């Protein structure tokens with residue numbers, strides 16, 4: 001079974017089974033992985049996430065992410081965990097990267 005790797009803001013690495021069409025925040029909650037979130041609507045950015053591998057297996061950036069994130073952040077593959085969903089099967093690695 002394909003797995004996704006989630007790396008928390010303190011560098012802990014978790015390998016969990018891929019679940020398509022489920023947000024990263026939902027996956028983290030389900031697997032009891034600490035991943036900041038509050039609104040789950042693309043507003044608070046507590047779930048800010050860097051995609052380090054497997055962008056091609058994720059949904060396109062959402063209108064909420066376009067509004068909340070700067071272009072420079074998006075160029076550096078920063079997204080919002082509550083908006084990211086897996087839509088394909090392959091190796092994906094995400095790092096929780098909240099604002100300081």
Ligand code: FES
Pocket residue numbers: 025036037038039040041042043044045046047048080081082083
């Ligand atoms: S949980 Fe608020 S933007 Fe993702």
